[in-house]
Amino acid sequence: MRRAVVVPMLGWALTWSLAAGACVSHPVGPARSFSKYEGKAVTTAESALSAVETVRLAADTAAKDHAFGPYLSELVSEIEGSASGVQGTFESIQPPDDQADQLRDELDQILSDVVDHISAVRVAVRRGHLLDLDQVAQDLQDDSKHLSDFAEEHQK
Amino acid sequence: MKRVAEIFLGILTAIGGFVDIGDLVANAETGARFRMNLAWVVVVGVVGIILYAEMSGRVAAMSKRAVFDLVRERLGPGFGLVNLVAAFFINFLTMTAEIAGVAIAISLVVSVNYIFLLPVSGFLVWLVIWRMPFGAMEKVFGLLGLALLVFVVTVWKLGPDWNSVFHAASHPHVPKGETPFTYAYYGIALFGAAMTPYEVFFFSSGAVEEKWTEKDLMVERANVLIGFPLGGLLSLSIMLAATMVFAPRQISVDQLSQVALPTAFIMGKLGLALLLLGIFAATFGAALETALSSGYTVAQHFGWPWGKHLRPNESSRFHVVIAMAILAGVLFAASGVDPVKVTEYSIVLSAAALPLTYFPILVIANDPDYVGEHVNGRFTNFLAFIYLVILVLVAVATIPLMIITKAGA
Numbered sequence: 001m002r003r004a005v006v007v008p009m010l011g012w013a014l015t016w017s018l019a020a021g022a023c024v025s026h027p028v029g030p031a032r033s034f035s036k037y038e039g040k041a042v043t044t045a046e047s048a049l050s051a052v053e054t055v056r057l058a059a060d061t062a063a064k065d066h067a068f069g070p071y072l073s074e075l076v077s078e079i080e081g082s083a084s085g086v087q088g089t090f091e092s093i094q095p096p097d098d099q100a101d102q103l104r105d106e107l108d109q110i111l112s113d114v115v116d117h118i119s120a121v122r123v124a125v126r127r128g129h130l131l132d133l134d135q136v137a138q139d140l141q142d143d144s145k146h147l148s149d150f151a152e153e154h155q156k
Numbered sequence: 157m158k159r160v161a162e163i164f165l166g167i168l169t170a171i172g173g174f175v176d177i178g179d180l181v182a183n184a185e186t187g188a189r190f191r192m193n194l195a196w197v198v199v200v201g202v203v204g205i206i207l208y209a210e211m212s213g214r215v216a217a218m219s220k221r222a223v224f225d226l227v228r229e230r231l232g233p234g235f236g237l238v239n240l241v242a243a244f245f246i247n248f249l250t251m252t253a254e255i256a257g258v259a260i261a262i263s264l265v266v267s268v269n270y271i272f273l274l275p276v277s278g279f280l281v282w283l284v285i286w287r288m289p290f291g292a293m294e295k296v297f298g299l300l301g302l303a304l305l306v307f308v309v310t311v312w313k314l315g316p317d318w319n320s321v322f323h324a325a326s327h328p329h330v331p332k333g334e335t336p337f338t339y340a341y342y343g344i345a346l347f348g349a350a351m352t353p354y355e356v357f358f359f360s361s362g363a364v365e366e367k368w369t370e371k372d373l374m375v376e377r378a379n380v381l382i383g384f385p386l387g388g389l390l391s392l393s394i395m396l397a398a399t400m401v402f403a404p405r406q407i408s409v410d411q412l413s414q415v416a417l418p419t420a421f422i423m424g425k426l427g428l429a430l431l432l433l434g435i436f437a438a439t440f441g442a443a444l445e446t447a448l449s450s451g452y453t454v455a456q457h458f459g460w461p462w463g464k465h466l467r468p469n470e471s472s473r474f475h476v477v478i479a480m481a482i483l484a485g486v487l488f489a490a491s492g493v494d495p496v497k498v499t500e501y502s503i504v505l506s507a508a509a510l511p512l513t514y515f516p517i518l519v520i521a522n523d524p525d526y527v528g529e530h531v532n533g534r535f536t537n538f539l540a541f542i543y544l545v546i547l548v549l550v551a552v553a554t555i556p557l558m559i560i561t562k563a564g565a
Binding site for chain 2: 070
């Protein structure tokens with residue numbers, strides 16, 4: 001009976017440990033070949049695109065006077081944190097070869113622009129410039145196109 | 157007339173209390189990523205929770221005893237302890253997510269990082285459990301949760317082409333860019349969100365707290381058979397709003413705050429205010445239920461006095477377990493874990509652990525020693541057996557799918 005109880009409990013303890021570890025944001029896996037690295041770059045671009053589009057939608061909502069400042073401030077801050085996290089995670093992946101170095105530079109530039117432009121929106125929100133937010137977020141339109149093009153070009 | 161009012165109030169409470177952080181996150185995530193291709197899972201999950209909750213409520217009303225008390229007696233202390241450890245762990249993850257959800261809902265109104273609001277959130281949950289009577293607690297947050305019906309209005313204002321919606325929902329397929337594994341993984345997440353074990357622990361313990369008898373079975377069935385499907389419609393409206401607003405923009409849902417964006421975009425400030433109230437009520441109500449469920453499961457297993465109907469000094473160990481669980485949940489949430497990830501894991505693991513409590517309830521619901529003449533009918537047993545098979549398959553598939561898909565990445 002003791003064994004019958006202890007074994008499932010150990011199983012649950014293991015699951016618990018795995019789940020707790022995985023709940024921490026942005027776990028990074030290695031990329032041992034260019035194709036693996038390229039796959040991770042596409043995933044990164046897609047995550048950044050989601051962040052960009054969320055902020056653009058938030059900016060349109062604000063410009064229509066459809067949302068409160070505190071809500072927008074928290075939303076944009078969280079998305080900014082996500083975008084920075086996505087960039088940090090991608091930068092921490094070791095590029096396996098020269099081709100990967102080029103890819104890294106290309107995407108890193110786009111991601112830096114994304115984070116800068118989202119930061120600009122966050123600053124405008126905190127200054128209360130809600131009705132002009134769609135203007136502030138205009139640069140994100142280009143970022144969105146760059147990310148879409150990047151993901152499409154490197155998609156398998 | 158009083159009976160009708162009681163049934164009506166119960167149904168409203170069941171609708172408002174149906175949605176929690178798991179439903180908010182899972183439905184918005186899957187709508188954004190899979191559009192309506194996983195809508196059928198919500199239907200399967202709602203039928204499952206109706207079956208599971210109805211049996212548990214009936215067992216509690218007839219035997220005057222709740223789930224864990226009966227599991228230990230009927231299936232022995234060894235199985236009971238394994239069951240308790242699994243249920244307590246998953247309930248703890250869910251409670252952590254709900255407490256974080258409360259803090260996030262407050263943060264979206266006061267613009268303070270949710271981490272700083274976690275102690276406030278945990279304290280409020282403990283205070284309400286300590287001070288507010290059971291019936292009032294259940295009704296207040298259930299009724300406030302009805303504010304989430306603003307999702308239904310959002311969908312109506314979005315004006316979907318209903319023929320296309322029904323066609324998409326009734327002809328599911330794996331969307332381009334996804335694999336059958338991610339499709340199955342998110343299906344399990346949705347299923348776990350609809351069929352969460354704590355709802356049943358709370359429902360059956362609540363039946364004992366409120367001293368249900370055979371006469372209350374009609375109210376119980378009305379709550380479950382009408383309230384839960386309407387709650388399911390609310391879940392589907394969250395999914396449809398995400399399908400219409402997020403999917404075309406390639407937005408994936410990583411933050412709880414994103415869930416409110418379609419409503420703000422379409423409905424404006426009043427809609428947003430109602431939605432934030434609804435999210436607060438839904439997560440707070442679920443935080444109360446999961447925190448109480450921590451105490452219920454442990455106290456019922458060990459045979460300690462339990463329940464809010466007793467004075468705290470008569471059920472001190474029950475209250476200590478609740479307070480310690482809330483404290484641990486606040487500390488875990490504050491340790492830097494991602495609340496949305498915690499939510500995802502809690503609902504997926506909930507689905508995996510469901511057979512552990514579902515099977516004993518099915519056995520007891522067929523035992524006349526516990527439920528007298530109110531044993532399962534043939535149709536109920538037929539459906540219950542099909543669900544047992546589904547639950548076992550889900551339990552077997554969950555961990556491998558979690559590994560293969562890197563938790564749905």
